[in-house]
Amino acid sequence: MTSSMYSFKNKGIRTLLTATAIAMLMQTAVAPVAGIASAAPAADSKVTSASSAAIYKSFQNMLYKKDGLPAADRYLESKISQVTPYHATLMVLQLENARFKALTAxxxxxxxxxxxxxxxxxxxWNDSFTQLMSRTKDTSLRSLLQxxxxxxxxxxxxxxxxxxxxNYAAFEKYTSYVNKDIKQYIRIMAVETSNISTEDGGLMIGYQDMLNRALNQEQFLNDYPKSNRKQRVQMLMNEYTLYTFYGLDNTPLFDYDTNIMAANAQKGYKAVLQRNSSGDSAFLKKLNEFMDVVTESKFEKTEAVENWLDQNVSRNEYSNQ
Known part of the structure; x- marks a missing residue:
């Protein structure tokens, strides 16, 4: 097996690790995290600004040491109840940035x-690192997996x-201590990493699940327009918008031979529109308009459908450059 066969396949995990996101994360990994509102000390009367800042400083000293992620995570878990929401949020975001930076290596x-x-x-199938560790006698491999x-x-x-x-599920133990936007951000990303949406140019989740994820992303952007993680959620929603209106290379929305919209997509889109009022959702309003156009074309990708897509969901507008 040659090393080229193990080249990093960006397409398969584009939703999780786009090149732009990685660059942004690496630039901010060791820098202070901006865009976080200061918060009053936690309800625990023992928490003071000074004690919280001391814990924050100790955390940073651990985090930025070589291979310091495990120790920093353990320390944060043991101390997060003793800091202000501001410092808790800051440390969780810095932990995420550091994990992204270390992921490439x-x-x-x-x-x-x-x-x-x-x-x-x-x-x-579906093994975890722990399960793989239990099957190897190679100490070097076990150390890497651990x-x-x-x-x-x-x-x-x-x-x-x-x-x-x-593994965003590993961040969920911190959601009770961080600001509301980051709590919701972690939940959005936990869904993405626990059940990957795309692989090898194909959609790996159902159409209703896909739309519901996009709606949650849109809700985040509406509720927290100044969040430190707005750009990352926006990038994710851009991906889902393209999946919704165009499909993927190996799961096209319109069949390559017949130009007819996938039957499961028709059913899924109608079901989501029936369950949800478009209200303040620009995404649902756009989807509703799209379904009106494709219904009129008898679900065939006609010139009228293509013109609507070009005017309302331009690929260039939603591509994460």
Whole structure:
């Protein structure tokens, strides 16, 4: 097996790790996180600004050491109830940034051909890092798998290879302490990483699930227009908008041969529109207009449908450049 076969497949995990997102995360990983509103000390009367700041400083000292992610996470978990919401939010976002920055290096280590071969021989469907660790006697491999797990990643198969990705479920233990926007952001991202939406140019979730995710992303953007994580959620929603109105290469919305809209998409889109009032949702209003146009065309991708798409959902507008 050659190393080229283990090249990083951006298309399969575009929703999770777009090139723009990675660049942004790496730029901000060691910098102060801007755009977080200051908060009063937590309800616990023992929490003071000074004690909270001291914990924050100790956390940073751990986080930015080489291979410091596991220790920083353990420290944060033990101390987060003793800091202000402001510092809690700041530390959680810095932990996320650091995990993103470290992900590239640990991915490269796992994609080394002999390492990938060892993992593939041990792997069973839906295995976790812990399960894989229990099957190997190779101390070096076990150490790598443990580091990946304890650094906040989960194991997935993408296009036939085994990858570490962000494990947002590992952030859920912090949601009671952070600001409301970050609590919702973590929930949105936990859904994405627990059940990946696309792989190898194909849609891996149902159409209703896809639309519901887009609606949750839109709600976040409406509720928290100044959130520090607005740009990342916007990028995610851009992806879902393109999935909704165009489909993917291997799951096109309109069949390549017949130009007819996928039957399951027709049913799913109608069901979501029937259950939800468009109200303040620009996404649902646009979807409703789209369904009117395609219904009139008898669900065929006619010139009228293509013109509507060009005018209302331009690929260029929603592509994450």
């Amino acid at each position: 640990i991915t490269d280590r796992m994609l080394v051909p002999n390492v990938q071969d060892q993992m593939q021989k041990l792997y069973k 580091q990946a797990r304890d650094s906040g990643y989960r194991l997935v198969t993408i296009e036939g290879s085994l990858y570490p990705i962000m």
